[in-house]
Amino acid sequence: MIPLLATAPVYGLPSYLFVSALLFAIGFFGVLLRKNTLVIYMCLELMLLASTLALVAFSRFNGTLDGSVFVFFILTIAAAEVAVGLAIIVALFRQRHTVSVEELNQLKH
């Protein structure tokens, strides 16, 4: 098996997973609590990247490329998604002059 990095890692797998979980939790609570759509959007990205970090760590410590491949896909799709999402937010702001989710509650029963 060919190691991906020549040097041995300084920290073990649990440390990476801990950071990843922490980032995910920060992102999640951001989505849950913040009111500005733009911030919620950034928190979503944070959750996405937290999972990416976990995948890279698994890939590194298992010595396979599977996780890294996933990361490439996630990055690609995230880039596309950001473009669409930001465009929607901009359009929304132009229309409603606000991006606060508390005021964007028209779609209900």
Added chain:
Amino acid sequence: MTMLQHAILVLLLPLASAAVIAFFLRKQGALASWISTATAAAIAAISIILLLHGERFEDSVEWLRFGDFSVSLGIKYDDLAALMLFIVGFVGFLIHVFSLGYMHDDAARARFFGGLSIFMFSMIGIVLADNLFMIFIFWELVGFSSWLLINHYHEKQSAADAAKKAFIVNRVGDFGFLLGIIWCYYGLGSVNLTELEKLTAGGAMPCSGWIPLLLFCGAVGKSAQMPLQVWLPDAMEGPTPVSALIHAATMVAAGIFMLCRINMLMLPEALNVITWIGTATALYAALCAIVQRDIKKVLAYSTLSQLGYMVAAFGLGSTGTYALIDLPVSTVATGVGAAMFHLTTHAFFKALLFLGSGSVIMGCHHEQDIFKMGGLRSRMPVTFFTFTIGVLAIIGLPGLAGFFSKDAILYLAYEKNFAVFAVLAFTAVLTAFYMVRVWKITFLGEARSQAAAHAQESGLSMTLPLVVLAGLSVAGGYSGVFGRLAGSVAHLVPEAEGSAHTTILVVSLAVMTLGAGAALFFYKSAATDTLEERFRFGFSWLTWLKESFDRAYDYYVAKVQQRFAMVLNFLEQIVLAGAIIRGLAGFVNLVGYGARALYTGSLHAYVFWFLLGAALLWAFAAGIL
């Protein structure tokens, strides 16, 4: 052209005529009537060509196939079909000619003649069919054309009701018929008549005795046997030529013809039932005929009675088939011979009587009450003369057609079952009684109404068919004529010999003289019924008897069937529509209301639900749930 092509032509010609009239000639009554009559003439000509050519054949093509089950359309032209085709074609042609005169001033002439053509098509289909499914198809078609023609004066409520009644009552019989056909296919694996004959050869019946009885149900409906006889008297609401063609000579005889076709499926027990139903119908209808005032109704009940004779003859004659298995086939089906013989002569003289009554009705400006006629002998000499021949033929005057065929049936009954013989002989007395009654009251004495006093003889197109039919009513019984028409069927007619011959001759002469003499001396040429005056009780009993069936059916429909339908309607409304259909919709609605409450429009609420979902998913994956 081969004979097969002739047969196909004879089947398709009337269909073409009906189609042309229905699509193009609805407003041109004169042209339509001539096309229809020309078609009938062609049918008569071809049927005679086929009959005389002597070739007998059968052929079929597959029409539908579902897996192993196939329905074929085919033609079976044997001696039986040849005889029936001749009757339908020739009598049909004469009635078409008569209709030219009778319907001349009718506004809906095109519809009438189109109806006659579609009837000819359907009837010939039954006659030529080579399997039971095909018979059933055309069986329903004659039912339809009968409905169409009874309903000719549809603006009259009674005619509309009568047409509906005829159709619905026939439906009851046809349901049994269809069950019988399906059972026959299921039990014997075939409905082809020739194959059935092979399968049942030697008297061995491989399956149930219900098959002949169920098939007989069809004949009970179409030939108006008890207890489904109620539609035929009402069907007299139709124009008189229709009564002559459909409700006397051909369609009602189709039931008898069908029985003769399925002769090989018969079992002794079933035949016993058939015999008694026929006998009961013969007696019942003869009793009803005595108290009728309407000339057509008398003839209708007389038709019922004669059909009862034929059914009884069929039942009696074939009983010996399986009791005496080792006899050769020719002695087997004496019932078929006797029934077909009487069917033939009856077609001649009953068509004659109906057309005669049509001529009388026409002469009296659509007066049908015999007590308002009288004295027509001198005013309508041709009608009187031919009607008299018809009456003499039906009461069995020696030398006329009815004498021979009725004697054959009486002889058969005398040989096989004395009780049936006694009832049939008594019925013959009644037949002579009511026919002479009608004849005397209609034609003799003084005119009792303005219409009768100014009656005029009908035109040539109406009297000519009468004369031809009168000729056939005289000659039809002689073996020289019937033997040529019926071929091998004529050999099946039972002939009395020795002392039996004398007995039958004496009995038949006695009953005729008794009945005819009694009527001749009893009835006066008066405006009221002598029987009603002298024997009020007997008269009202007979009237009650006539109406009893209709009353019973009315009661059944109004009080039993209608209430049952109401219960079903209630169940349908409450249980099916209420609980199941609306209940299901209500439940879905309720779920919808609940689910709607979750849809708040707040993003944060959705995130909570997402969190809950993720937690559940995790719990499920971890094996906690």
